[in-house]
Amino acid sequence: MNDVERNMEISKLLSDVEKEPKKYHEFLRKIDIDELCKVDIIGVFGSSGSGKSSLIGKLAKLYRDEEKKVGIIAIDPTSSKSGGAFLGDRIRMRDLFEDHGVFIRSVSEKNTGLGLNSSIFSMVFILASNGFEKIFVETVGSGQTSVDITSLCDLSLLVISPGSGDEIQFMKAGGIEQADILVLNKSDLPEFEFLELELRNAMIQKRTVRVSTIKNENVDLLKDEIEVLLSKRKKSVGYCREKMKKRLKKHVELILFENLRKVLSSIEFDLSRYDVEMLRSRIVEDLYFMVKNEKGG
Amino acid sequence: MDEKFRILIAKPGLDGHDRGAKVVARALMDAGMEVIYTGLRQTVDSIINTAIQEDVDLIALSILSGAHLSVCERLFKKMRDMGMDVPVVVGGIIPEEDVEELKKMGVKEVFGPGTSIKRIVEELKRIIVERRRRGE
Ligand SMILES: Nc1nc2c(ncn2[C@@H]2O[C@H](COP(=O)(O)OP(=O)(O)OP(=O)(O)O)[C@@H](O)[C@H]2O)c(=O)[nH]1
Ligand SMILES: [Mg+2]
Numbered sequence: 001m002n003d004v005e006r007n008m009e010i011s012k013l014l015s016d017v018e019k020e021p022k023k024y025h026e027f028l029r030k031i032d033i034d035e036l037c038k039v040d041i042i043g044v045f046g047s048s049g050s051g052k053s054s055l056i057g058k059l060a061k062l063y064r065d066e067e068k069k070v071g072i073i074a075i076d077p078t079s080s081k082s083g084g085a086f087l088g089d090r091i092r093m094r095d096l097f098e099d100h101g102v103f104i105r106s107v108s109e110k111n112t113g114l115g116l117n118s119s120i121f122s123m124v125f126i127l128a129s130n131g132f133e134k135i136f137v138e139t140v141g142s143g144q145t146s147v148d149i150t151s152l153c154d155l156s157l158l159v160i161s162p163g164s165g166d167e168i169q170f171m172k173a174g175g176i177e178q179a180d181i182l183v184l185n186k187s188d189l190p191e192f193e194f195l196e197l198e199l200r201n202a203m204i205q206k207r208t209v210r211v212s213t214i215k216n217e218n219v220d221l222l223k224d225e226i227e228v229l230l231s232k233r234k235k236s237v238g239y240c241r242e243k244m245k246k247r248l249k250k251h252v253e254l255i256l257f258e259n260l261r262k263v264l265s266s267i268e269f270d271l272s273r274y275d276v277e278m279l280r281s282r283i284v285e286d287l288y289f290m291v292k293n294e295k296g297g
Numbered sequence: 298m299d300e301k302f303r304i305l306i307a308k309p310g311l312d313g314h315d316r317g318a319k320v321v322a323r324a325l326m327d328a329g330m331e332v333i334y335t336g337l338r339q340t341v342d343s344i345i346n347t348a349i350q351e352d353v354d355l356i357a358l359s360i361l362s363g364a365h366l367s368v369c370e371r372l373f374k375k376m377r378d379m380g381m382d383v384p385v386v387v388g389g390i391i392p393e394e395d396v397e398e399l400k401k402m403g404v405k406e407v408f409g410p411g412t413s414i415k416r417i418v419e420e421l422k423r424i425i426v427e428r429r430r431r432g433e
Contacts, residue, residue, distance in 0.1 A: 004349065004379060011352045019300065083301070084326035090347065091336040097343035103350055106333050108301070 003100035010130050014105055017122040024122060031125060037240035039128040040230050041135045043153035045175070048140050050161040051185040053092035054213040056136045060102055061095060062223050063134050069101045071127035073120060075139040078108040085109075089138060103132060109139070112261070116148045118254035121247065124152060146178035151250040154243065155230055157222075159183045162191035181207050181225060188212040302330040302425050305353040307344045308337050309372075310362040317410075318359040321388065324414040325421070341371045348383055354425045360389040366398060373403050384424050388412070 001009075016023045044052045053074060060070040074089035085108035096102040105127075110117045116139060127135050137153060139145055150156050158179035176182060184195060187210045199208075209225055211218040233239060274282065306322050308315050315337055322332045333351045335343070348356050360368060365387060372385065387399060388408040396407045406420050 004346075007346075008349055008379075008381075011350055015352045079326060082327050082329045084329045085331045086322060086326045086334060087331060088334045091334065094336065094343070097335070097346055098340065100346070104347075105350055106331075108331055 006130075007100060007103060010103065010126065011105075013126050013130075014123050017119045017126070027126065027129075028122070031129060033240065033244050036125065036128050036244070037234070039133055039135060040155070040234075041124060041128065041137065041153045042226065043149040043156035044136055044138045044159060045141055045146055045149055045156065045179075046159035046183075050159045051213050052138045052140075052159050053089040055157075055159060055183065055185060055211070055219070056138055057093035057096060058213055058216060058219045059223055059226075060093070060134075060136065062220060064096075064099060064101060067101070068133045069131055070096075070103070071124075071132035071135040072102065072104040073123055073127070073135070073137045074104065074106045075109050075116065075120065075137070076106065077140060078111045080111055083111070103127060112254070112258065114141070114145055114148055114254075114257075116145060116152075116254070118251060118258055121152060121251040121254070146175045148250060148254070150178045151246045154233060155180045155226060157181050157183050157226075159185050160195065161186040162189055162195040176204060176206060179206070180229060181209060181222070183222060184208060184210045185213055187217065188215050302355075302422070303333065303351060303353045304330055304421065305333045305335070305344070305348050305351060305356045306359065307335050307339045307347070307356065308359045309339050309341065309344060309368045310360055310364045311338060314361075315359065317361075317388070321357070321359070321414065321417060324418060328418045328422075330421075341368065341375060344372065345375055345379070345381070349381070353383060354428070355421060356383055356385045357421070358385065358387045358389075360387060360391075363390075365389065365391055366395060369399055369402050369404060384428060386421065386424070388417070 013023075013027065044056055046052055056072060056074075060072065063070050072093070074087070076085055076087050076089060078085045087106035087108065089106055090097075090104060093104060096104065105123060107117075107120065107123070110119075120137065124135055124137060137149060139149060146156070146158070156179050158175055158181070160182065161184070182204070184192070184199075186192060196210075207225065207229075209218060209222045211222055213219060271279070271282075304325055306318050306325075308318055319334075322334050325332050333347065333353060335347055339347075344356065344358075347353075358365075358368065358372075369385070369387065375381075376383070384405045385403065386406045386408065387404050390410055391399065391407055399407055405424050408417055408420075
């Protein structure tokens, strides 16, 4: 089988996660956890436009220079109105399009509000079991997203750039705490010094790398940081099993959450026939019921 | 199961603007589809690789440069060699006499500059639904 045929197969398998869950179950049962552990899964999150896709493109290129195969899962938001999505992360990775050693899959978040969904976990496992040695997962978001993405990934980067005004947002949401490395991007811009000032004032203590993705400055340095951290982590005893357990736990949680949402959306339909008074009494009844249950009634 | 239609919008060739392609992308998204957008100046190889990796239901080419015949010829040849069978549509300024030619090559539909967005959405849905019904 040549590279292209291989990629065709992998692509179908990725689609099976949603189209043919049974086939995916078979795959999941056979996953070798020790093999999976050799793969490095790197999460990249941060606000829209901070430069995540561009940065992943540049990092991927560096890994390709070492002939490592790279998988990229790029998540973009779903339109809550239509359910459709504009998946445009690839635009920033065009240098990689003709390289069969890089596999890029764009996915929509599917309105979970988490910047992630359960299929992402499955897709990462599939790429990891098919020869990809470095896997990047890109998603917009802060708060809960950062928690979920760190449970999936071996290491995560928070990308911030000047002018987004989101630094404070990320701090409030705990995004900075969750990240292993804070990447300050767009150091080529004059506004960059304000970003640094702002962060200094906020007294953030975090491993920080300043890069200009566009000028390809310090991206190699960032890669070295990533590698050092990864190898340290992976050497610690029991890391793999523990990580895998965390991943699967989060995977299960997301599936439960998505099923619950499906149930809720069907209830919503019922409730639309209620008038204000009916809704009011429904709230009281349900609250009463909850309190009673909590008291062990 | 609510399976999403996935569409690749690609701009091969050297012409320098993609406003039209973006308008269509937006409309398809509003119609509930997942649109993979790759930007300007795509080569035939990169279009094919993207279509493979993204497992799209359809490839929509936007061509304003006049290179539609040669681009499609190369694209279909490559796809045939690889045993790939993904429907292709073309949008852009295509002279009447070339429309037949493109369809002979295997292009499913050609949309000229005046085509309404509504018609594009309907046609794409029809093509994808038909293909799925045939099983694959
Ligand atoms: N000046 C400057 N611009 C950059 C740099 N890195 C990225 N950009 C630009 O920032 C814009 C957004 O970059 P993306 O890579 O698409 O950002 P993203 O975080 O992936 O965005 P979303 O996927 O929409 O959340 C693009 O116009 C890039 O060209 C940089 O180092 N310097
Ligand atoms: Mg992006």
